[in-house]
Amino acid sequence: MKENIQQIHVLITGGAGYIGSALVPMLIEKNFKVTVYDLFNYGSESLIACSLSENLTLIKGDIRDEEKLKEALKYADIVVHLAAIVGYPACSKDPELAMSTNVLGTKLLAKNMRKDQKLIFSSTGSCYGAIPDGFCSEDTPLSPLSLYGQTKVEGEKIVQEANGISLRLATIFGISQRLRLDLLINHLTYKALTEKHFEVYEPHFRRTFLHIRDVARAFVFTIENYEKMQGQVFNVGSDSLNFTKLDICHLIKNALPDCVITPTDSGTDADKRDYQVSYAKIRNLGFKPTVTVQDGIKELMSFLPYLSDQFIKQTTNV
Numbered sequence: 001m002k003e004n005i006q007q008i009h010v011l012i013t014g015g016a017g018y019i020g021s022a023l024v025p026m027l028i029e030k031n032f033k034v035t036v037y038d039l040f041n042y043g044s045e046s047l048i049a050c051s052l053s054e055n056l057t058l059i060k061g062d063i064r065d066e067e068k069l070k071e072a073l074k075y076a077d078i079v080v081h082l083a084a085i086v087g088y089p090a091c092s093k094d095p096e097l098a099m100s101t102n103v104l105g106t107k108l109l110a111k112n113m114r115k116d117q118k119l120i121f122s123s124t125g126s127c128y129g130a131i132p133d134g135f136c137s138e139d140t141p142l143s144p145l146s147l148y149g150q151t152k153v154e155g156e157k158i159v160q161e162a163n164g165i166s167l168r169l170a171t172i173f174g175i176s177q178r179l180r181l182d183l184l185i186n187h188l189t190y191k192a193l194t195e196k197h198f199e200v201y202e203p204h205f206r207r208t209f210l211h212i213r214d215v216a217r218a219f220v221f222t223i224e225n226y227e228k229m230q231g232q233v234f235n236v237g238s239d240s241l242n243f244t245k246l247d248i249c250h251l252i253k254n255a256l257p258d259c260v261i262t263p264t265d266s267g268t269d270a271d272k273r274d275y276q277v278s279y280a281k282i283r284n285l286g287f288k289p290t291v292t293v294q295d296g297i298k299e300l301m302s303f304l305p306y307l308s309d310q311f312i313k314q315t316t317n318v
């Protein structure tokens, strides 16, 4: 297997971000050639662990810069498209930037790819919005509640027209070299460690989660099963990782008994997502997540208390 994939060249847009910094080392370990095309909004520190590898190239470029993008695409066999303005707060803060990066950027990418190049798009469960009953499957009509979700729905359409693959990821948790503390489990665990007491709004909202290492594994799985998955959309996560926000609070409390978490219906969560997702489609192809929320919380607890203030400052997307 290693020999077959030795010369495969993966271009990762936004590859220095939270997901990219977990995925790049995994691909290098598997002998892929990797080029990261990124604006490095959070620096390139996240990829320092791979700095000795001859198989890694960094290009500073904007996904909306067509000429530079064309140049970067030349030698790619596969494109993993991660570059985006990520999350509803960051998109609401600058809607124009969000639209141009997430929609126009994806259009330019698809337009400039050759027919023989493969495209994998990082989409999100935010495309579903609030679905009151049952489990969302890939066929559930999309009703995004935020500009972020809308831009990702548009991105999916572009990718499907280009016969690529869209992975609708659950909300990620866990540590990566470019850490995000604005994600629900990471955020609540950080609050539990630092504030000891806090309130949780709309505790009955249902959400679905996936560990960062399993996200990286899902991209590798998609590269390795591309022909079977081509032209389709897949929910990526695990049925066993569908929880309410209150469930997550209980798991954090179990790990940190001295923190006090008060669920309350008196405030509102600006992130209105409330849905459960079925992961049968990707599971039936053989993809199975490996990390539980309990293990993710343990991992967060062992790292978060010792992060420098400077690092913490860079851990949200707004």
Ligand SMILES: NC(=O)c1ccc[n+]([C@@H]2O[C@H](COP(=O)([O-])OP(=O)(O)OC[C@H]3O[C@@H](n4cnc5c(N)ncnc54)[C@H](O)[C@@H]3O)[C@@H](O)[C@H]2O)c1
Pocket (backbone or CB within 6 Å): 013, 014, 015, 016, 017, 018, 019, 020, 037, 038, 039, 040, 041, 042, 061, 062, 063, 064, 081, 082, 083, 084, 085, 086, 087, 101, 105, 122, 123, 124, 125, 152, 168, 169, 170, 171, 172, 173, 178, 180, 183, 317
């Ligand atoms: N983290 C999650 O829970 C999650 C869940 C579902 C989907 N996603 C999707 O996965 C992708 C990556 O998310 P992440 O959590 O790693 O985000 P991130 O913000 O950590 O990384 C995004 C990267 O894109 C780069 N970037 C931003 N604008 C750019 C531009 N115009 N040109 C080139 N590069 C640019 C940034 O510098 C950054 O390195 C996004 O498309 C996001 O929508 C993330």
